[in-house]
Amino acid sequence: MLRIVADLGNSRLKWGRLDAACNVVESATLPLNDPRSWASTWSSWNPSNDPARWYISSVNPPVAEVLGNSLTSFGRMELRWFRSAAEVPVKHALEHPQITGADRALAVSAAVAQNPDPPGIIVSCGTAITVERVDETGTWQGGAIAPGLGLAARALHLQTAQLPLVVPREAPPAWGASTLPALEAGIFWGVVGAVRELLTHQAASFKSLPWLVWTGGDAATLAPAITWPSSSVVPDLVLQGLARIMASDDLKG
Template sequence: MQLIIDIGNTNIVFGINLNGVWKNIWRIRTDTKKTADEYEVIFRSLFASGKVCKNEISKVVLSSVVPSLNDDFKELIERFLNQKVLLIKPDIYHRLPIKILNPYQIGTDLVANAMAAFTKFEKPCMVIDFGTALTFITVSGSGEILGVAIAPGLGTAVRSLAGDTAQLPHVQLAQPPSVLGKNTVHAIQSGVIIGYAGLIDRMVERTEAELQQKLHVIATGGLSEVLNGGTSRITHFEANLTLDGLKIIGDLIG
């Protein structure tokens, strides 16, 4: 079994993969104030409730866009699982079958997304990751990362509205009943959900026009399902694409 960990700015997603199948996937809040000991308590509890035997873990792959947590997680894994951590970082990219633009300026999660998309679909792709940031990464059919675009994530937009205004509440991200909001909640949902659907469609349209070719558009990330059915350009939803990519990279690197 393999333990694959993706540390993001908002959430830490990690899963147990057995023979190519995700046996367990968990999502916890990222907290840079937590110590290795505190994270170990969480891991022990989740492993117990998920009936995961820690002695059966043969490999641990870690991707992180929160560098301050890297040492804590290395300590946690070495102590809890008696395993070394394969940390995904730019100095291993030359061993991958994809060409990476500016390797020190691209998040390892985006590299994992590109790796998974290239491996799974073998055609020109755009991966849209619905995380703290909304990221668009475009990959050629030969595996070259052609470029990235970044916008504030859906949750980030909603939190910004609630935090920076006196009378707008934090609302649940869900499809509104109409583009014409009849109350504050529906008005925010309309602006964010329908507005972001338009942003996504336009980004895909402009990218395809610049490349002069059609793209296979894949959505991933914790909030991707919110846009399911709301945009005409997303052709595939892959909730675990980042973890899939990290596992593929781990298998290639050894």
């Protein structure tokens, strides 16, 4: 049986294929609302039409329904959904885990497993940016949610009459002599500034400097802009969090 993990967000769908030890050995980033591309990718991954077990994180209920119907039409599928933090085995102090995103919990779970000496902070860079705080006991205390690069860019474009859509893909100068570079500067360094402030304030009460893990589609773009002594970029933390749960379930039989 094939083992597959999937991260369904607000901007993209990411799949990961696991080996027998539940390590992610292949991944694919797919568009939302495009069952044809899903079917094509699945055919290339599974030409023999073997049965598969899927663990899926979703923060996008409308697309989740379409995805579920598509997957079951592919053949023999076992689907397990993770729709909130309450469904993820992670030590936390959240007030309402049942309405907190599963993707946040999965990223924290994987980061803590890879960095067992807390405290720590996890920055997930997707449609939204989340900055998650893990205290000295390894407890996820919650975090902060801010607009990501793409969301900030779309807000400026859609809520103004003349500003074009610009999404910076690398660090620009901090000012521009025309509208486009000025937008790039404001969007990029505004997001970086927000993350830097959140890191500073979340780390302030720790007795030691926390480790820092970046993840998500814009992690490689944003991480170099902030200097931190113990920092790493792990693009697929959510998939790795799902893989850990699947491995644990395998051991339970």
